[in-house]
Amino acid sequence: MSLNDSARAHIERALPALLSRSADEIARGIDAPGHSPFRDDILGLGYEGRFSAFYAPFDWINDEADVVIVGVTPGRRQAKDALLALRSAAVRGASVEEAAAAAKSTASFAGMRDLGARLMDHLGLHQVFGLRSTADLFTSAASRVHSTSVLRYPVLKDGSNFAGDRRIMSRPLMRRMVEENLVPELARVRNAWIVPFGINALLVLEDLAARGLINSDRLLGGVLHPSGQQWNRYNVQLGITTGAAVQDVPGGAEVLRRSELLRDRVSQIVGLRPAA
Template identity: 40%
Template sequence: MDATLIKGIQELNIDAYSNGDRISQLVLWEEGALRADYAPFDYVEQKAEIVIVGLTPGRSQASNALRKFQQEIIAGSSLEAALKAAKVFASFSGAMRSSLVSMLDEIGIPSVYGRRSSEQFFVPNSGLAHFTSALRYPVYFKNQNYSGNPSPLRTPVLRRMVDRYLAAEVKALPNAVWIPLGRHAEEALAYLVEKGELNHSHVLSGMPHPSGANSERIAYFLGRKEKSLLSAKTNPEKIEFAKTALVQKVELLRNARQT
C-alpha cells in the first residue's frame, strides 16, 4: 500500500463515497459498467481456524472500513494496526452473526477444534475467524453494489480478482475451514479446489446464507420449524441433503485432527 493512497484516504470525504460518489483515487479498475474500488480489506488473520467468505464488500461495509482506517492513521496507528482495525470494524455482526453461530453449532464445527460454541471463534481480538470475500475489494455494477451478475468466474476481470486475492488468502491459511456464504462464494471456492489450490475437505458449502431474507431456511436448517409449516419458496429436501453432507464432512475433519 503506497504512501499516495494512504494520504488520499486520510483526506477522503467518506460521506460522499458512502452516498455513491465515484472517488478517482480509490478506483482500482473500470471495465464497462463494472468498477472495483480500493477499501482496506487486506488484513489476514494468520491463526484463523475458520474463514467466512462472502461475495464482495458492499458500499456501506467499504465506507465503514475506510472511515475506521482513516481514523486510525490520523491517530498515529501503524499501517498494519490500521488495516486490522478497519477489517475487524467492518466485519459483519448482529443478527447475521447470531444465525451463523447457530448453524455452525448445529453441524458441530466447534468440536473440530475442541471448543464448546462457535461464539468462541468471534471473541474480539482472538484472531480465530477471518472474514473475506470472493472479490476482496468492493465491486460496483452501474455504480450500485454488485450482486453476482455478470458472473464472477465468467467475467475475466472479476476472475482475476479471485485468482490474485482469494487464492493468496487460501495459500496463507492452508489449515483453516472455509465457509462460503451464498452461491457465488461457493463457486469461487470450488474453482480454487478444481485448480488444486484449496483442499475440498476444508470447504463447508451448503448452509443457508445467514441474512434475514433466509430466516425460514435457517429455521428449518436448525430444526426450529416443521416441514409442514414451510412456505412454497423453501425446498426442505435440498436443505436436508446439504445439512447431512455438512455434518458428515465436519465429522471427517474432526477425525482427521484427532489422528
C-alpha cells in the same frame, strides 16, 4: 499477521484521500447513488459492464488463523466501516499494519456475526473448531479466524451491493480479483478450515478446489450467507421449517440437502478424532 507489498501500496495511496475528508464526506462518497468521484475514480479499481469495483482496506491477513470465513464481497456498509477505521487509526498515529488490522477487524461481516454464528453452531461447526460457540470467533477466539471474501474489494452492480451469482468466475474482472487476491491469500493459511457463506462463495471455492488451488478436504460448504434477507431459507437451515413445508420455500430443498451434507461431514470429522 501481515500485509504484502501490493496491499501496503493500496493503503498508502488511499490514506491521503481519507485524511483530507471528513467522516461524513467519506460516507457520502461511498453511498452516492450515481457516479462518485471519490468512490469510482480515487478508489476505483475497474469496471465491467454493469459492475464496478472500488478499494476498501480488507487486505490484512491473519497468517495464524485455523478458520477462514469467506463471503462474496464487502458491501458499502462494510467498506465505510473499514475506510473510517483506517482513517481513525492513521489519525492516532498507528502504523500501516496496525491501521489495516483495525480496519479489517472492525468491518469484517459487520451486522452478520450473530446470525452467522447461529447458523454455524446449528450445523455443528463449533465442534470441528473445538469451541463452545462459533460466536467466539468474533470475540475471545478472534485470533483463530481470518475473514475474507472471494472478491476482496467491494463490487457493485448498477451502483448497488452485489450479492453474487453463479457467473463470478466467468467475468474477467471478478476472475482476476479471485486469482490475484484470494488464491495467494488462502495459500498463506493452507491448513485452515474454510467456511464459505452462501452458495455463490461456495461455487468459487469449489472451482479453486477442482483446480487444486485449495485443499478440498478443508472446505466446509453449506452455510447460508447471513445477510438477513432470506429468513424463510434460514428457518429451513435452522430446522424451524421442516417436513413438507420445506418444499414451499424457494430453494428450500437444496438448502436442506446442503445442510444435511455438511452436518454429516461434521459428524465424520468429529468422529475421527480420538477421545480426550
